[in-house]
Amino acid sequence: MVYLDHASSVPVDPRVLAFAGRYLKEEYGNPSSLYALGLSAKQAVEEARVGVAALVHAETPSTIVFTGSATESNNLAIRGTALRNRKKGKGILVSVIEHVSVLNPAKDLQKQGFDLGFVPVDHYGVVDLGFLEEHLTPGTTIVSVNYANDEIGTVEPVREAAAIVHEKGAFLHVNATAAGGRIPIDVQKDGIDLLTLSGNDLGGPRGAAALYIRPGVKVQTVIPGGGQEKGLRSGTENVFAVAGMGEAARIAALEMEGEMAREKAIRDSLIEEVLTIEDSYLTGHPDFRLPNHASFRFSRIEGESILLNLDTFFGIQVATGSACTSRTLEPSHVLLAIGLAHEEAHGSVVMSLGRSNAMDDVPLVRRAMKETVTRLRSISPL
Missing domain, CATH: 3.40.640.10 (Type I PLP-dependent aspartate aminotransferase-like (Major domain))
Structure with a gap:
């Protein structure tokens, strides 16, 4: 997992x-x-x-x-x-x-x-x-x-x-x-x-x-x-x-400096690999962002479908929008506020790191994301 x-x-x-x-x-x-x-x-x-x-x-x-x-x-x-x-x-x-x-x-x-x-x-x-x-x-x-x-x-x-x-x-x-x-x-x-x-x-x-x-x-x-x-x-x-x-x-106060550097390195590698997928985009600021946070949107597919496929077939847990509002089918108010259209906001995925994550996770996530996105787009009406 x-x-x-x-x-x-x-x-x-x-x-x-x-x-x-x-x-x-x-x-x-x-x-x-x-x-x-x-x-x-x-x-x-x-x-x-x-x-x-x-x-x-x-x-x-x-x-x-x-x-x-x-x-x-x-x-x-x-x-x-x-x-x-x-x-x-x-x-x-x-x-x-x-x-x-x-x-x-x-x-x-x-x-x-x-x-x-x-x-x-x-x-x-x-x-x-x-x-x-x-x-x-x-x-x-x-x-x-x-x-x-x-x-x-x-x-x-x-x-x-x-x-x-x-x-x-x-x-x-x-x-x-x-x-x-x-x-x-x-x-x-x-x-x-x-x-x-x-x-x-x-x-x-x-x-x-x-x-x-x-x-x-x-x-x-x-x-x-x-x-x-x-x-x-x-x-x-x-x-x-x-x-x-x-x-x-x-x-947290004792370990923050080291964790920031460690998680930022994983985050940057994760962003680099995921953005090799066709029609994938980073959301949020490219520089002024949390060291453990990577968020994306993918054209022509739903974030919920990506989430369920990653969990079911690869044992990878991600989010799509805030957990407090994830049960609604409405697009994220945050993504709409930054100028995304409704259909763009629906294709969001959020990955947030913690102490359990390591650089070894990156190639696993990259492969799983590419296979998931390819599969979902092949059956998408869009």
Whole structure:
């Protein structure tokens, strides 16, 4: 098996599982309890906070709020910031290629009377900074731009966007789910006010994510209850998943530089080989892209057919669009936003690398892709 869908789910690092497993067995206390088991669980959560804060160079660990998923973190960032700061204004701007867990909360706020605008991108998926500057108003409260897009791999000019957003007095939220642990992130130097991270995308267990909130930024809870996580995310912490996320963040910080170089070499070789196939095209930016990400489109065939054939006949797992929207037959909103026609967007394939991949995978994928594309085109009505 060759697994090339790390953008949707990353296998839990065995070192993380060994580290966090005790919080499922021996140390199973509630972090809010005052006896020894509870205090041990509380310590695990706080140590994880330190690890996540260090990964993104946050000011202090107290800026990190743990949630149950990246979707929840995005909701807390978008909804919580907009609702808490509505006296400033009701303007929201998001890039047109944001993940649905950013787009849908923003659209929901629009139904409640907020003004929602979309920032376009160029054919590589890079946000239009001129449009952003022109359409920011004194009433704009929050802007959301992803650090890197999980479908096309393009890394955005976050630092430049932050300067524009702050000049107009707004807050910048960045969804770094795809970029966290893959490329260096410094929330202070980048000028980020709120940042979403996913535990599973770092190599930790599912069930934990985080939201960085810059000191001084006021956010309203979207899940009221017992007051955990500074009252912003009530509910008993998933200590196993949170501790695992902290350990995964620590490992990512230590190994990132080497993994970036290793995965980039595999990625570049993969892109070179796949593009030898007739009528195949790279999507996303050719240079400013995630080191583990290769995305393509193929003329005259469907991405879903390629995915199923690679899985069934070759044991190779790839994606076509975002995993969160892959069950719909509609073309990817990201690919449409970069200017592809509907029929072009339907032929997309995304390959995202991880620690399990090696350079030996490249010739296997190349052969499988060529045989698959040739076979599908031979039976395609197009």
